[in-house]
Amino acid sequence: MENYAWGHHRRFNAYANYFKQKFGKRIQKLSIDAGFTCPNRDGTIARGGCTYCNNKAFSPSYCSTGISVQQQIEEGITFHKERYGADQFLAYFQSYTNTYTSLDKLKEVYEPALQHKDIVGIVIGTRPDCIDDEKLAYFQTLSQQKYLTIEYGIESTYDETLQRINRGHTFEQTKEAIEKTASYGLNVGGHLIVGLPGETREMMMDQVSVLNALPLTTIKFHQLQIIKDTVMARQYKENPDAFRLFEMKEYIDFIIDIVERLNPDFIIERFSAEAPPRFNLSKSWGVRSADLISMIEQRMKERHTFQGKFLNNQKKAMTQDEIKTIPAFDYFKDGDKEEKIRKLAPYIIGDNLKNPMNHGALIRLGSNIGAQKVFFTQNPDELSITKVKKTAGSSHTHMDFEFLEWEEIMKEIPEDYVWIAIETSSRAKMLYEQVLPEKCVFVVGNESYGLPKERLRQCHQHIYIPMPGNTKSMNVSHAATVVAFEWVRQQLL
Secondary structure, eight states, X not given: OOOOTTSSSSSSOBHHHHHHHHHSSOOEEEEEOOSOOOTTTBSSSOBSOOTXXXXXXXXXXXXXXXXXXXXXXXXXXXXXXXXXXXXXXXXXXXXXXXXXXXXXXXXXXXXXXXXXXXXXXXXXXXXXTSOOHHHHHHHHHHHTTSEEEEEEEEEOSOHHHXXXXXXXXXXXXXXXXXXXXXXXXXXXXXXXXXXXXXXXXHHHHHHHHHHHTSOOSEEEEEEOOOBSSSHHHHHHHHOGGGOOOOOHHHHHHHHHHHHXXXXXXXXXXXXXXXXXXXXXXXXXXXXXXXXXXXXXXXXXXXXXXXXXXXXXXXOOOOOGGGOOOOOTTOTTSSHHHHHHHHHHOOEEEEOSOOOHHHHHHHHHHHHHHTOSEEEEOSOGGGSOHHHHHHHHTTHHHHSOEEEOOHHHHHHHSOTXXXXXXXXXXXXXXXXXXXXXXXXXXXXXXXXTTBSOHHHHHHOSEEEEOOOOSSOOOOOHHHHHHHHHHHHHHHHHO
């Protein structure tokens, strides 16, 4: 079974596997409430806390400020040993802001925890406005003894969102804190909520490139849940139309879209949140986190994808000043350029096409650009093969094409190819503003109905062609030709 860049066969850089590689066994987290608060709760910078937060919704029964940290550790270890059979643990200081006090107080909390024989490390959840050089230097010293991560609630990269949810800090503060923490050689975790009010799906996706530039070690993704007894719960009841919550199937494909664009060095700790039903005001998905991970991995397998797939296929966009004008007939005078195009060898797929002339035109296009193969999904008995070959001309004799079921086509194409739907979908980006990846699969759909939703979800990118005239649609083979030759142009520059 193939191993990816992170050293195992799972299609994402998984937190559990990271610890198995590091410690040689399963490491279980146990949550600790050390009795801290937050500066946006106590009036220092705001009151009420984050609008989505109710700490009771994610605190286990053994985790309470009514008992000491040491007792919480003992009870947590007993609980997890019985439930999971684990024998080594990370103490996760999760509740509120776990650096929001003096350094002397922090020492009283963390040093006894690290002295426990079954604790191999600690994870400290905090805010970017509650860290400083003195504390970071202390944590650096602790990290030389046992594993240590500082985890920041990023939640969003948009300041307007952070203000809307009453975080009380800016994204620039988050960025500075993460960079400073990393400069001390510490592991840095980040947490992002997917689906916050006011953010479109496109805005959420655009955050990925911002996150990729941060020196993160680990990252968590949580879908937005509306938790009872919060400010957000009240807002949701008053104006539910302001919230567009994810259905499970939609979220699975959306989070995979994110993962495909995510820095492969980031270790993914979580894909989702799982609030107990008694706290969850929004619709429950009815599955446990472990089951959802299995569903995500299965979907990634179906999509032939993995973490960073799209990121690794991106090239640096050129400025207008960098774009060269190449005279006609000079394209392939440089044999290296011709060889490059042939090695990249894109694929073309025509899904459920009805006009045999479109089949023939795509076969001819494949031959024009040196495609690896052209696939069609429908039964060839339903077509006039004579018309297909007539339109293709001599191309049908030397361009490899085949009629297969969609699932069979997916098995034929290597996993490092990026699937591009040529379609005017809600996710589509304008062709001439995109840097097309080197290894492409160009997909066009039915002449009347285009590509169905299921096919669109399986494509990594959606591209549309701008049409300034009165007619806003284009023949499918013509559209494929426009996109394919823009790809050729970009490879030649």
